[in-house]
Amino acid sequence: MEREKSGLKGLIEALLFLSGEPLKLASIAKSVECEKHEAREILDELILDYQERDGGFVLREIAGAYQFFTNEKFSEILAQLFKEKKRDQLSRSSLDTLAIIAYKQPITLSEIDDIRGVSSRAMVTSLISKKLVKPVGNKEVPGRPALYGTTKEFLLHFGLNKLSDLPAPVEVKELKFENLDDLIENEQE
Amino acid sequence: MEREDGGKTFVVQWNNAEGGITEGPLSLLWSLIESYKIDIFEVSLSRITEDFLRFLKISESIQIDFGAEYALMAANLVYLKSKALLPDPGFEEEDYDPPLPPELVEKLLEHKKFQLTAQKLSEIDKVQSSVFARETNQVIDEEENWLDLSLLDLISAFNTILEKREEEGEIPALLTAPHRYSVEEKMETISALLVQRSDISFEELFSSVQPEKAEVVAVFLAMLELCKQRILAIRQHKTFGEIRIFLVGEPWNAKNPA
Numbered sequence: 009m010e011r012e013k014s015g016l017k018g019l020i021e022a023l024l025f026l027s028g029e030p031l032k033l034a035s036i037a038k039s040v041e042c043e044k045h046e047a048r049e050i051l052d053e054l055i056l057d058y059q060e061r062d063g064g065f066v067l068r069e070i071a072g073a074y075q076f077f078t079n080e081k082f083s084e085i086l087a088q089l090f091k092e093k094k095r096d097q098l099s100r101s102s103l104d105t106l107a108i109i110a111y112k113q114p115i116t117l118s119e120i121d122d123i124r125g126v127s128s129r130a131m132v133t134s135l136i137s138k139k140l141v142k143p144v145g146n147k148e149v150p151g152r153p154a155l156y157g158t159t160k161e162f163l164l165h166f167g168l169n170k171l172s173d174l175p176a177p178v179e180v181k182e183l184k185f186e187n188l189d190d191l192i193e194n195e196q197e
Numbered sequence: 198m199e200r201e202d203g204g205k206t207f208v209v210q211w212n213n214a215e216g217g218i219t220e221g222p223l224s225l226l227w228s229l230i231e232s233y234k235i236d237i238f239e240v241s242l243s244r245i246t247e248d249f250l251r252f253l254k255i256s257e258s259i260q261i262d263f264g265a266e267y268a269l270m271a272a273n274l275v276y277l278k279s280k281a282l283l284p285d286p287g288f289e290e291e292d293y294d295p296p297l298p299p300e301l302v303e304k305l306l307e308h309k310k311f312q313l314t315a316q317k318l319s320e321i322d323k324v325q326s327s328v329f330a331r332e333t334n335q336v337i338d339e340e341e342n343w344l345d346l347s348l349l350d351l352i353s354a355f356n357t358i359l360e361k362r363e364e365e366g367e368i369p370a371l372l373t374a375p376h377r378y379s380v381e382e383k384m385e386t387i388s389a390l391l392v393q394r395s396d397i398s399f400e401e402l403f404s405s406v407q408p409e410k411a412e413v414v415a416v417f418l419a420m421l422e423l424c425k426q427r428i429l430a431i432r433q434h435k436t437f438g439e440i441r442i443f444l445v446g447e448p449w450n451a452k453n454p455a
Contacts, residue, residue: 028333029434065331076331080324087327095326100315101220103322107315123307125223126266166318167325175321178313 030073071163105131114155222270246274346433383419391444399440
């Protein structure tokens with residue numbers, strides 16, 4: 009049994025190595041003919057193996073699919089070596105708008121404007137054309153304004169597996185202002 | 198930018214990592230509050246209103262144009278200030294200096310929260326922009342990995358091709374030798390290609406030597422026609438998003454149309 013598992017582990021590793029596309033759990037399990045939970049276990053192990061090895065590349069689960077990626081710690085050097093391949097970084101105002109949408113989704117344009125203090129229509133449009141943001145419905149208030157949320161591309165862009173992997177939003181408490189507790193409590197209500 | 202007037206000084210950051218005055222009126226207010234070096238709950242409403250208005254005046258004199266948002270914020274501040282100065286029957290103190298109203302403080306804190314969070318995202322963005330995935334052409338052969346795609350996807354893929362052509366710069370049609378493209382001719386070429394390869398990518402159909410727009414259109418129409426006659430299937434890969442053309446029927450024959 010143990011031997012069989014190590015064989016399976018090698019096979020899955022080989023599959024991931026060879027594959028030019030991110031592989032979903034279901035398709036891995038199907039390809040190697042094992043149960044999903046078995047595959048999940050092995051994949052978790054593999055991720056850990058590469059993490060511990062801390063070498064040139066690691067296995068990551070991004071947007072629900074597994075793929076090999078270069079180690080983050082080399083990103084600065086790789087950026088210089090592969091200038092062509094490096095993708096553009098987002099501008100400050102884009103990131104501001106994107107942060108608000110990511111943490112408060114679904115959210116309307118006027119709610120975004122309110123937090124940023126400036127009109128964000130152009131920013132949202134450019135984020136939509138970058139496929140990081142999409143309309144996700146309408147808010148059931150007069151005028152039925154469009155609600156916006158993040159896309160799968162957004163997860164890929166930031167190398168996240170799911171939305172809950174986003175870093176915790178900066179709590180304003182960290183700004184060391186006193187008497188803030190009351191305010192934050194109000195916010196949570 | 199610095200200004201001393203009547204003994205009071207304020208400094209505003211033009212632009213820094215956390216946003217400066219060009220990032221909107223809320224950032225400007227933060228810039229002012231930071232220059233006071235006191236707690237946000239102790240900031241005097243009248244002082245910040247004065248400074249805000251004075252700043253707008255200065256920016257006018259050195260000809261910087263700020264948007265309507267700044268004017269709106271100025272009006273809002275004056276309104277809040279006048280409201281706070283109305284005599285309160287239960288409250289008697291001669292020189293009462295009202296603090297910032299809680300709704301404005303809350304707005305400012307929320308604004309700050311997302312600016313700081315955006316900075317966090319910016320760091321991730323920077324790192325991830327140079328994390329590369331392994332690249333090979335190997336694809337696991339799995340029938341159900343391919344989805345039938347919608348017309349909208351097809352149109353957007355077509356547009357991508359046209360856009361790519363425009364980037365490369367098109368020679369005006371008048372300067373090129375006249376050539377008529379027929380859909381039939383293209384149908385034949387596509388069929389022949391598919392017989393050789395059994396499946397090709399959508400881009401490959403168009404990547405022949407510098408096609409003209411008219412040719413691209415002909416190829417596209419030919420592809421649709423073949424699809425309609427159930428000779429080929431156009432599918433998109435589930436995870437990869439690549440569009441490929443598969444031969445599913447008998448190759449098209451001009452003499453013996455289906």
